[in-house]
Amino acid sequence: MINILGAYATKFGELWNISPRALAKEVMENALKSFGLKASQIDALFVGNMLSGILGNQTNLGSLVAEELGVQIPAFRIEGACASGGLALHNAINSLKAGQYKTVLVLGIEKMTDHSQDEITTALMAAGSDEERMAGSTFPGVYALMAQAYMRKYSVSEEDLAAVSVKNHYHGSLNPKAQFQSPITIADVMKSSKIADPLKLLDCSPISDGAAAVVITSENTIRKVKKPIQIVASEVATDTLSLHDRKSFTSLSAVVEASGKAYRKAGIKSGDIDVAEIHDCFSISEAIATEDLGFSEKGHGAKDIAQGRRTLSNGDIICNPSGGLKACGHPVGATGIKQIVEITEQLRGEAGKKQVKGAKIGLTHNVGGSGTVAVIHILQN
Amino acid sequence: MINILGAYATKFGELWNISPRALAKEVMENALKSFGLKASQIDALFVGNMLSGILGNQTNLGSLVAEELGVQIPAFRIEGACASGGLALHNAINSLKAGQYKTVLVLGIEKMTDHSQDEITTALMAAGSDEERMAGSTFPGVYALMAQAYMRKYSVSEEDLAAVSVKNHYHGSLNPKAQFQSPITIADVMKSSKIADPLKLLDCSPISDGAAAVVITSENTIRKVKKPIQIVASEVATDTLSLHDRKSFTSLSAVVEASGKAYRKAGIKSGDIDVAEIHDCFSISEAIATEDLGFSEKGHGAKDIAQGRRTLSNGDIICNPSGGLKACGHPVGATGIKQIVEITEQLRGEAGKKQVKGAKIGLTHNVGGSGTVAVIHILQN
Numbered sequence: 001m002i003n004i005l006g007a008y009a010t011k012f013g014e015l016w017n018i019s020p021r022a023l024a025k026e027v028m029e030n031a032l033k034s035f036g037l038k039a040s041q042i043d044a045l046f047v048g049n050m051l052s053g054i055l056g057n058q059t060n061l062g063s064l065v066a067e068e069l070g071v072q073i074p075a076f077r078i079e080g081a082c083a084s085g086g087l088a089l090h091n092a093i094n095s096l097k098a099g100q101y102k103t104v105l106v107l108g109i110e111k112m113t114d115h116s117q118d119e120i121t122t123a124l125m126a127a128g129s130d131e132e133r134m135a136g137s138t139f140p141g142v143y144a145l146m147a148q149a150y151m152r153k154y155s156v157s158e159e160d161l162a163a164v165s166v167k168n169h170y171h172g173s174l175n176p177k178a179q180f181q182s183p184i185t186i187a188d189v190m191k192s193s194k195i196a197d198p199l200k201l202l203d204c205s206p207i208s209d210g211a212a213a214v215v216i217t218s219e220n221t222i223r224k225v226k227k228p229i230q231i232v233a234s235e236v237a238t239d240t241l242s243l244h245d246r247k248s249f250t251s252l253s254a255v256v257e258a259s260g261k262a263y264r265k266a267g268i269k270s271g272d273i274d275v276a277e278i279h280d281c282f283s284i285s286e287a288i289a290t291e292d293l294g295f296s297e298k299g300h301g302a303k304d305i306a307q308g309r310r311t312l313s314n315g316d317i318i319c320n321p322s323g324g325l326k327a328c329g330h331p332v333g334a335t336g337i338k339q340i341v342e343i344t345e346q347l348r349g350e351a352g353k354k355q356v357k358g359a360k361i362g363l364t365h366n367v368g369g370s371g372t373v374a375v376i377h378i379l380q381n
Numbered sequence: 382m383i384n385i386l387g388a389y390a391t392k393f394g395e396l397w398n399i400s401p402r403a404l405a406k407e408v409m410e411n412a413l414k415s416f417g418l419k420a421s422q423i424d425a426l427f428v429g430n431m432l433s434g435i436l437g438n439q440t441n442l443g444s445l446v447a448e449e450l451g452v453q454i455p456a457f458r459i460e461g462a463c464a465s466g467g468l469a470l471h472n473a474i475n476s477l478k479a480g481q482y483k484t485v486l487v488l489g490i491e492k493m494t495d496h497s498q499d500e501i502t503t504a505l506m507a508a509g510s511d512e513e514r515m516a517g518s519t520f521p522g523v524y525a526l527m528a529q530a531y532m533r534k535y536s537v538s539e540e541d542l543a544a545v546s547v548k549n550h551y552h553g554s555l556n557p558k559a560q561f562q563s564p565i566t567i568a569d570v571m572k573s574s575k576i577a578d579p580l581k582l583l584d585c586s587p588i589s590d591g592a593a594a595v596v597i598t599s600e601n602t603i604r605k606v607k608k609p610i611q612i613v614a615s616e617v618a619t620d621t622l623s624l625h626d627r628k629s630f631t632s633l634s635a636v637v638e639a640s641g642k643a644y645r646k647a648g649i650k651s652g653d654i655d656v657a658e659i660h661d662c663f664s665i666s667e668a669i670a671t672e673d674l675g676f677s678e679k680g681h682g683a684k685d686i687a688q689g690r691r692t693l694s695n696g697d698i699i700c701n702p703s704g705g706l707k708a709c710g711h712p713v714g715a716t717g718i719k720q721i722v723e724i725t726e727q728l729r730g731e732a733g734k735k736q737v738k739g740a741k742i743g744l745t746h747n748v749g750g751s752g753t754v755a756v757i758h759i760l761q762n
Contacts, residue, residue, distance in 0.1 A: 044617075050440055051434070051440075053432070053434035053435045053460075053507060054434045054435055054438060054440070057435065057503065057504070057506075057507045058507055059431055059432075059435070059460060059461075059462050059507040059508050060460075060461055060462040060507070060508040060622065060749055060750050060753060060754065061460075062460075062461055062619070062754070063461065063462075063619045063620075063621075063622055063749070063750065063753045063754050064510075064622055066619050067621055067622060072618065072619045072620055072621070072634075072635070072638075073618075073619060074471075074617035074618060074619060074754075075461070075617075075619050075754070076459055076461060076468055076471075076472065076617075077459070077460045077461060078457055078458070078459055078460075078472075079434075079440055079441075079442075079443075079458045079459075079460060080440075080441055080443055080444065080456070080457060080458060081440050081441040081444075087457055090455075090457075091457060091459075091472050091475070091476070093479070094472070094475045094476040094478075094479040094481050095472070095475040095479075096479075097475075097478070097479030097480065097481065098474070098475040098476075098477075098478030098479045099478065100475050100478065100615075122438065123438070125438075126434060126438045126439055126440040126441070127440045127441040129445075234481075236425075236455035236456075236457075237453065237454075237455060238443070238444045238447050238453045238454060238455060238456050239444075239453055240444075240448055240453070241441065241444055241445055241448060253453075254453070368441055368444070369441050369444065372441060372444045373441065373443070373444050373456070
């Protein structure tokens with residue numbers, strides 16, 4: 001039985017005044033404090049991070065971060081592009097189930113905005129395939145291909161896709177830690193600059209700094225757990241690096257596979273989910289994800305979102321109450337752990353204005369590359 | 382019970398004619414073939430790699446490598462500087478003990494020589510601390526400080542340290558996969574160029590390309606295991622990034638701690654070890670390691686090596702029969718896994734000219750940074 005104890009995320013955004021070390025320290029200390037824990041109660045540290053090597057010329061981040069926590073404990077950096085956070089949690093959970101450690105801290109962290117756009121774009125394409133890079137593509141370009149295929153196949157309009165961003169900005173407006181807290185309209189999305197047709201600026205998640213941390217334990221004795229939240233499934237699946245190697249451009253098989261396994265492990269169906277944090281790196285991503293996760297029928301993901309079925313407070317399965325990657329922000333290594341923090345707060349009934357009423361079962365959907373890796377966690381209160 | 386099935390390492394050296402992808406493919410296919418396994422029998426993939434992001438602008442290496450294996454399975458890149466290989470194995474073992482996966486492949490890989498010396502030196506210092514970098518130090522510089530402290534404290538000569546390299550080149554001369562297969566003399570070491578006083582060129586491990594892979598399983602049913610080799614302990618410990626933050630310059634506390642735990646888990650004493658692969662990134666490293674591991678009394682590590690106590694075939698605890706990092710080579714992410722491959726071959730009695738007679742218990746010692754992280758594995762036949 002894996003219980004979540006402390007959970008904390010920093011504000012996401014352009015955090016010019018804080019170093020990566022200080023950011024790590026802040027979020028780890030707050031995650032501990034949020035549950036009355038001490039660093040000495042932590043047996044090991046798992047860090048999800050994609051870019052500290054490329055952008056910061058800093059490797060060995062696990063040990064660096066352990067220093068900031070003030071304890072010398074086993075420490076690991078886990079990397080799988082934008083799914084690094086979720087993969088770090090998966091490995092942390094395995095270490096508890098193995099009996100190797102009893103209580104561990106999982107940190108997701110990324111510091112991106114101190115670099116030029118060119119540097120960041122090149123660094124992010126490090127998760128792409130050789131062919132995509134040689135063709136001069138970027139991730140907006142790759143996801144735009146999926147959007148084109150999806151819109152054509154299911155007669156979906158640009159406005160339907162835009163509804164994803166509008167929903168997520170509305171949710172972000174309820175989240176004091178979101179990078180963007182202003183609501184936007186379909187018209188705002190439609191008139192924003194084209195990035196990669198049909199995706200426009202407001203279809204894309206931003207470049208962000210931020211960190212998030214959770215403390216998980218296999219022990220119930222460490223502290224009498226008030227509002228216990230359990231992680232009941234942690235599943236990973238992969239797909240090809242390149243989009244062109246896949247059978248379908250309108251479904252991510254890694255998501256279908258990982259979520260299918262996770263539902264079976266948790267003994268639930270997709271319809272049992274009350275709230276989900278979705279990896280909406282682009283508007284099209286969330287539309288497809290809600291189908292791959294079984295929330296919407298094939299071809300109906302974007303339309304269901306446009307009809308309010310994923311929106312607070314009247315939807316059936318609320319997606320991205322935090323504002324998602326689009327509005328809350330996307331510091332890549334931090335994203336998978338921020339999703340866990342958000343769902344934990346939701347299931348504890350501590351999510352403030354963005355609370356999904358009576359949420360009992362939550363899901364996180366963390367994706368790396370263009371659907372190359374998918375990590376699904378299911379949480380229950 | 383964790384059993385080692387297939388195990389394989391490529392030749393280490395300057396491998397100009399092979400890409401990282403092809404290198405990964407070669408070593409994974411051979412690790413499978415060496416035990417009559419198929420890729421479809423592998424549940425997950427753990428990749429130890431330090432520099433593919435910085436030097437190759439390639440992240441998401443787990444999924445990339447899964448592609449080369451021809452299977453879409455959960456895949457993880459684990460990074461902890463030069464201990465990345467050992468840390469990948471540690472996480473892989475936890476995933477088996479957790480029951481999450483049953484048979485997994487662990488790959489260590491690094492491609493370093495296609496880059497300028499400046500690029501490599503900068504990239505390697507990514508594992509160092511801010512202070513060490515700002516002072517203009519490099520890892521030879523940091524280890525030279527340890528060597529100076531050690532030589533002064535224990536009246537050890539440069540010739541005593543040189544004996545480490547002489548021993549390891551002798552062992553390398555017996556290893557057809559070693560980067561350097563020529564024996565050297567104390568005089569050769571003494572007259573080689575100064576790198577960071579008192580360390581000379583022949584006190585330092587080289588820049589290398591290479592890969593190594595092992596298949597481990599928690600099942601005995603996957604195939605009737607001939608010559609079963611078990612991993613009976615896998616322990617990790619960390620220390621500060623910076624040398625100047627430590628209590629001692631002549632002992633690595635992470636090694637003492639991790640090996641202490643590993644001996645307790647395995648139920649053995651240091652004296653029970655027949656053969657060990659040691660992380661001799663510099664001659665001083667092996668001298669100190671043999672003390673921290675309990676093979677030699679404090680201050681006697683280098684002298685015991687100089688007296689032949691770690692040399693094939695008459696020593697008591699044989700260290701680095703492969704030639705170690707010094708002679709076999711040091712493709713950083715691959716090193717921790719190559720050590721496992723070597724000990725597996727030793728315990729199976731398949732190590733050829735470098736066979737340690739009757740070896741029953743072996744140890745691997747994989748270190749990241751200047752002793753910032755240590756990973757100890759104990760294997761038994």
